[in-house]
Amino acid sequence: MSNLIRFGVSLDKELLKDFDKDLSERGYQNRSEAIRDLIRERLVEKEWEQENGDEALERMAVLTIVYDHHQSDLTKTLTDIQHESHGVVYSTLHIHLDSDNCLEIMVLKGSAEMIKKLGEKLISTRGVRHGKMILTTTGKGLK
Ligand code: NI
Numbered sequence: 001m002s003n004l005i006r007f008g009v010s011l012d013k014e015l016l017k018d019f020d021k022d023l024s025e026r027g028y029q030n031r032s033e034a035i036r037d038l039i040r041e042r043l044v045e046k047e048w049e050q051e052n053g054d055e056a057l058e059r060m061a062v063l064t065i066v067y068d069h070h071q072s073d074l075t076k077t078l079t080d081i082q083h084e085s086h087g088v089v090y091s092t093l094h095i096h097l098d099s100d101n102c103l104e105i106m107v108l109k110g111s112a113e114m115i116k117k118l119g120e121k122l123i124s125t126r127g128v129r130h131g132k133m134i135l136t137t138t139g140k141g142l143k
Pocket residue numbers: 069094095096097101102103
């Protein structure tokens with residue numbers, strides 16, 4: 001027996017039109033898959049933020065930063081911050097984007113508080129031009 005449930009949603013016509021356009025641009029075949037992904041995204045986010053929730057939950061994040069390696073001491077500062085949190089930095093990929101800029105991609109793993117603290121510290125470091133963190137989990141409770 002299937003666990004699938006069909007439900008109806010009332011929506012403004014223009015909003016639905018914009019949604020469908022976005023789906024098609026992103027390669028979704030139908031609304032159901034897009035809505036499932038939106039729901040999962042929200043639930044992963046919620047799961048992530050529940051510090052007192054499932055303690056065995058694997059919390060992970062992918063952090064990217066772009067910075068100018070010519071700026072004095074910046075490379076050293078960023079490396080020092082990562083070494084201070086060596087248990088949270090699971091893996092690092094460094095790419096020399098051009099003659100000035102570096103892209104660093106880090107996979108972080110640990111408690112929500114440790115990951116957020118480290119991510120915010122790196123992104124807010126003076127000289128980091130752009131930083132972004134994506135939070136994720138194994139989503140073990142999600143279908
Ligand atoms: Ni570099």
